Amino acid sequence: MQTSTAESGLDPAPQACQSCRSRKRKCDRALPRCASCAKHDRPCEYWRPAPTPRSVTACTPENPWFISPPNDDNPNIQSIDFSSILFLDPGLLQHGLVETVRFAPPVPPHILHLLGDLDEIRLTAERFFNHIHRWMPFISKKRFYDLYLLPSFQTRSELVLLFLAMKLITTFPPTGSQSHRTALYHAAKHFHLMTEECLSILVLQAGLLIALYELGNGIYPAAYLSIGACARYAYALGINVCETVPKKKVLTLVEVEERRRVWWAIVVLDRFISIGCPGRPFATADPKLDDLLPSDDTAWDEGIVRPDRLSALSYPTAGNMSKFALVCQAARLLGQVLHFLSHDPASQDGAWQQLDRTLHSMLTAALNIDDPDYDQITFIYSALVALYTPWISSNANKKIDNDYAQQANLTLQQIIDRTNANLIERQCFLGRNPEDISPWGLYFAYRICSAHMHPSRSSDNADVSKTLCETLQVIDMRWGVAGVYLQLLEAQEAIHQLEGS
Structure with a gap:
């Protein structure tokens, strides 16, 4: 039974609902659903005016349908959104004659x-800096603890967003969960x-953590789209752009x-987001x-550059060099590998x-x-394996006799030997705390396991492949x-069994 606006305690909507307006019927503007739509079991939607950037009133249970306009003591003074000026005519900002506002949602x-x-946020931050920050240090630890961990954090939406993203990237999914698209992720x-309209580096850093969460948990195409959005956001902030911006x-x-x-x-x-499928354009220039x-990572954490x-x-x-700088060097080489693979390799022998x-x-x-950095090492392993994937993958039989394949098999064996010595026996990969492990090495582990599943491959390295599969199970x-890679390996095994039968 439809509850009237008076009975529900809600003020009537400012205008008739869209359904009644389109049918030119009288609407009682009841919330949450007018009587006419309730009687005919139709969707009932009210027009919701866009929030004004100057002052925003939060939606509440008593006022859920629209955002109230600001109280303006000077109605004749018009302000322009800062972001709009920044893109349309930034020269006006130099004169200071235009009243600007910055959008900050509640x-x-x-x-x-x-x-x-x-206190809970402090625990999240400690977990983040002890684990994720060690191999992906792009948030200033010094500035974070000096400027951000204040009781007034609730009034800064971009700061709350960063805290939320840090909690997301440090939270393990529920045991037995089949999806990493959790309520925390959606929030x-x-x-x-x-x-995002705040135009703050905090928003960009939060976006990067969300993209990293998506990459590490196989959430596609969201991961690919998110990192592209981060690149655009950085340009909007004036990061890595030309002098005229x-x-x-x-x-x-x-x-x-x-x-x-x-x-x-x-x-x-x-x-890295395109390592398994070269050919898609990068969002950033080389x-x-x-x-x-x-x-230096340690000095920067102390606020020294x-x-x-x-x-x-x-x-x-x-x-x-700092460990992060070494990963950056490897990332540039991975970009060159992906460029190479996106064209005909036979015509680029020198490259x-x-x-x-x-x-x-x-x-x-x-x-x-x-003191080797095993996150950097596994990144290089993945780049090397990506370079030779067309010749070591399980469906590369037609290319097995050429020079590339011979070099690929030699490189693969070298990686397996080094993997066994450095990442397994010395417990630098399998024996590490899962919280400390980056996702960089998962691609090369998958490709090595995949290559040795084909019947034509030697079984001499079966123990290494088995150990890497066990590693994937632990890191899942x-x-x-x-876990997605393990499912792909199961699918390949089923295909090989069908081909062999």
């Missing part, structure tokens, strides 16, 4: 409920959409470094040889040899240091894409 109560109190995605004035070297690291994080994800790499110690991309790989030599040189340099509790 924080819904259910978002604050998901986050918990400040983060929706609130990110609400908050207006940029935010950055006052400290730590902020400069943070913006640089955010851009490199986009580049890393933009390349890094230039004079682009600066991230500075030394400009005289920054390295350019053209510098040779060295053990004193193939150069990529092979460079990747092997980088791998040797990464292994022959006192952290990164759901490992």
Whole structure:
């Protein structure tokens, strides 16, 4: 039975519903559903005016259908949204004669409920910086603890969004869950959409964490689309754009470094997200040889950036480089590998040899240091395997006799030997805490297991493949894409059995 507006305690809607308006019928404007629509069991929707950027009143149970206009003490003064000026005519901002506003949506109560109190947010931050930040450090730890962890965080929607994204990336899915599209994931995605007009680096960092969550859990095409949106958002913020585009004035070297690291994080994800399917255009341009790499990770966490110690991309790989800088170098090479694979490899023999030599040189340099970074090493392994995937994949029989295939098999065996020595026996991959493991090595583990499933392959390395499959099962509790790879291996095994029967 339809509840009237008076009985429900809700004020009537400001206008007739769309259904009654289209039928030119009288509408009692009852909420949540008018009497006419309730009687004929029709959808009842009311027009909802767009929120004004100057002042927004949150939707509440008593007022769920529209956002009230602001109280304007000066109705004759018109303001223009800051973002609009930034794109339409940024020169006006230099004069300061135009009243501008920044859009900041209210924080819904259910978002604050998901986050918990400040103590719970501190625990989330500690977990993030102890695990994710170690291999993907693009959020300034110093600025985070000095500026963001304040009791007033609830009034800053972009800060709440970053906290929510950090909770998302550090939360394991429920045991036995078949989907990583959890309520927390949907809440983060929706609130990110609400908050994106803030034009804040906090929103961009949150978007990167959401994209990383999607990549690590095999949520496609969302992951591919999200990283493209992050690239565009960075351009809107003036990150890595030409001199004619207006940029935010950055006052400290730590902020400069943070913006640089955010851009490199986009580049890393933009390349790795297409590692299994080369040919799609990147959302970001290829890094230039004079682009600066991230500075020392430990010093940056302490709020120290030394400009005289920054390295350019053209510098040779060295053990004193930051771990994140080494991954950035590997990401540039992965981009070149994907460019190579998107064209006819037979017509690019010189490029193939150069990529092979460079990747092997980088791998040797990464292994022959006192404290190897195994996240960087597994990234290089994945790039190498991607280079040879057309000749080592289980459906590559037609190419098995050419020179590429011979070199691919040799490289594959070298990777297997090194994998067995460095990542299994020394427990640098299988024996690690799943919370500390990045998703970079899952692709090469999948490809090695896939290559040795074909009947024509030797069974000498069956133990390594078995161990890597067990590794995927363990890591599935952290990164759901490992479980997706296991399903793909099962599908390939079924295909081989059908072909053999």
